[in-house]
Amino acid sequence: MGMFEAILLTVITAATPLLLAAIGELVVERSGVLNLGVEGMMILGAVMGFAAAQATGSPYAGALCAMLAGMTLALLFGFLTIHLVANQVATGLALTLLGLGLAGMIGEAFVGRPGVRLQAIDIPVLSDLPVVGRILFGQDLLVYISLALVAAVTYVLFHTRVGLVIRAVGDNHGSAHALGVSVRKVRYLAVLFGGACAGLAGGYLSLAYTPQWIEGMTAGRGWIALALVVFATWRPLRLLAGAYLFGAVGIMQFHAQAHGFGIPSQFLSALPYAATIAVLVIISRNRILTRINTPACLGRPFVPDR
Amino acid sequence: MRLELEKRAEHSAAMALLSPVIALALTLVSGAILFAALGQNPARALYVFFIDPLTASWSLQELVVKATPLILIGVGLAVCYLSNTWNIGGEGQFTAGALAGSILPILFAGFESPLTLPLMLLMGVAGGMAWAAIPAFLKVRFGTNEILTSLMLVYIAQLLLDWLVRGPWRDPAGFNFPESRMFTAAATLPALADGRMHVGAIFALIAVAALAVVLMKTRKGFEIRVLGQAPRAGRFAGFSQNRMVWFAFLLAGGLAGLAGISEVSGSINQLTPVISPGYGFTAIIVAFLGRLNPIGILFSGLLLALSYLGGEAAQVALGISDKTTRVFQGMLLFYVLACDTLILYRIRLGGPAATGKGA
Secondary structure: OOHHHHHHHHHHHHHHHHHHHHHHHHHHHHOOOOOOOHHHHHHHHHHHHHHHHHHHOOHHHHHHHHHHHHHHHHHHHHHHHHHOOOOHHHHHHHHHHHHHHHHHHHHHHHOOOEOOOOOEOOOOOHHHOOOHHHHHHOOEHHHHHHHHHHHHHHHHHHHOHHHHHHHHHHHOHHHHHHOOOOHHHHHHHHHHHHHHHHHHHHHHHHHHHOOEOOOOOOOOHHHHHHHHHHHOOOOHHHHHHHHHHHHHHHHHHHHHHHHOOOOOHHHHHOHHHHHHHHHHHHHHHOHHHHHHHOOOOOOOOOOOOO | OOEEEEEOOOOOHHHHHHHHHHHHHHHHHHHHHHHHHOOOOHHHHHHHHHHHHHOOHHHHHHHHHHHHHHHHHHHHHHHHHHOOOOOOOHHHHHHHHHHHHOHHHHHOOOOOOOOHHHHHHHHHHHHHHHHHHHHHHHHHHHOOOHHHHHHHHHHHHHHHHHHHHHOOOOOOOOOOOOOOOOOOHHHOOOEOOOOOOEOHHHHHHHHHHHHHHHHHHOHHHHHHHHHHHOHHHHHHOOOOHHHHHHHHHHHHHHHHHHHHHHHHHHHHOOOOOOOOOOHHHHHHHHHHHOOOOHHHHHHHHHHHHHHHHHHHHHHHHHOOOOOHHHHHHHHHHHHHHHHHHHHHEEEEEOOOHHHOOOO
16 A cells, blocks of 8 residues: 555544534534534543444444434533523533543543454445545445535535525524424434534544544544534535545644654644634634624524414 | 423522522432442442542642632633633633743742742733633634634643643653652742642632622623623623623633642642643633622632542542543533523423424
């Protein structure tokens, strides 16, 4: 395997958890809900996915359990913000703190244990193609799922009635309610979808990226996913580009560390965080672009009148 | 399930006082269930967690030591949240303050004068303010989301600390441990009593008193609340939202920086790769549990400090992971936010179907 190919493969594995978490959050925010708890749902997904894979020996059972873990936290978030109209920013933070705490507690038994790795699925014939074969057709299932999700979300959001309803709820919940749409139901479903995606993203970390449990292994990826949604101006295809860009930044860091270059490793580790700030600044400088695309009811509470 | 909210005519003062208490009670009940699930006797576990640390004088001192940074950061964050500025990077500002304040005792260890400590504290405050100035500037100048930038800066500050104590600031006589040199006596915050408690606690009390006055008695306090609750009205009144973002961030950053240098100089006495068990994040819970009120934060700071001590005690006495502390803290914030709904709304279960759809 050539160097170039090797780098591309690692970029894909680094980008996939970001993409999974961000595509879920994109749908959540399109429905007008800001869930800052991605990091918490992700890390609970990571530990529960690891635990389930250990118990059953199947990484797929692990991935399923990771999704359920993310959805459980998301349901909690939904109840507080949608039903009790609690402040979404604060509740999202609470979700992250709770998720980190729960994951740390549950994960203590798993520190240092070898994990179950999610195997790549080689698509026959195609994966033997030179150069692109392994990259395009020799990935694990979750990579394919992440890409399929981008396609599906793009289609559903912009080409179906369901997508129209989601966007209507996100842009003007008052009118959507007046038209007979159940704003709260739509938002619950979106939040649950976001939770499943974030949980799965966490599961990808502990089942495929580094198949083991490490305390705090999400390392801010949930927050970077949130930034990616802003960076992508709530559009799935731009999100895809952003996630792979950030996957590349993360991988660049490893390769730079391997080669030394005399740069302290901490500076290289800080790169994804600094890059996140940089892209947020670049995108927010264009205020019109941001204003046009931001769901108008993002973060606003909704209480149905009678 | 049908659960509907009914808006109260005016917000309930009784509930405003009761909601943190209800939240705490719910957390304790959930904690008891959690301990039972872990195979512990819930009553005994809760006793070890929340009462035992209050029975010895050394642990009461430790309680104050841990509450100090929580309160200092918490009151600053309260001003941010009251004015609708979402600074969640207290942990980074704490770290930056600790770093800036440590320049003197680490690089100029020979400089021992009565001025050493005041200069260190000032530099700590400046360090925290400088770190907080970044998201404030980006927010005001470019409209960049301050939640994400202030959080990213936490990771960057922690990596900077890690680099310094493993690299340029490592103690040459320290057997290669990733630690800075110990601070000299002139660079150490004086103890308050015969024990661990240090002068930082006084700073926290002053901050609480000062902000209580500012928020309740001054025009600035009014401006903070108006811009937080009704930004449009605030603008018509001639209040500048941009100036408020600067004010809130610099105040919170300065206080977090003061907390950082106080912790390092008064408690740890050197820089190590980890100087905080997440004080900056826990302070978010402190701020909300204290209802964003300085006096309330004084109490909630002590309570969350207790949760740290309880976690350690439970680990020693019962063999429960000290990670349960984080779970308790997370649950508490959840319950606080849920109970705060009761201030503005009345909850009706199983009401008539007149409302149409239950979600």
